[in-house]
Amino acid sequence: MEIKSKVGSRIREIREKNGISQKDLSYTADLDRSYIASVENGQRNISIVNLEKIAKALKVNLSELFQGV
Template identity: 40%
Template sequence: MTSDDDLLRVFGDRLRAARKAAGLSQEALAHQAGLHRTYVSSVERGERNIALLNILTLATILDIDAGTLLAGLIRHPE
């Protein structure tokens, strides 16, 4: 079973890869999304459980489908 920490790290890695592929710094992505740079940084490090609306906003800025950030991730109830 995958831990919550692992899921957050995988999501953060995917966000970081998409941001870099888009040629954006954390600061630029955060600014365009109306978020703080430290928030984006903590999401990329897997330290934060990001809200759905922020996922959608970041995916829109990165011009990707939000599903690509979540594809294959499964969380079973405790």
């Protein structure tokens, strides 16, 4: 599994654990819902800026998005 898929799966895991929908995450992170979906599916080469937005929206440290990756 490549890094994009691993990080995307980790984002999905954290989001679902916290009961947050893709729509709510996208709103809080100021990103499009389809962008969140493509990140979670490992289809996007996500920038560090957007990783930070997602981490803040999920209320986790940026490093938590890489745990187990």
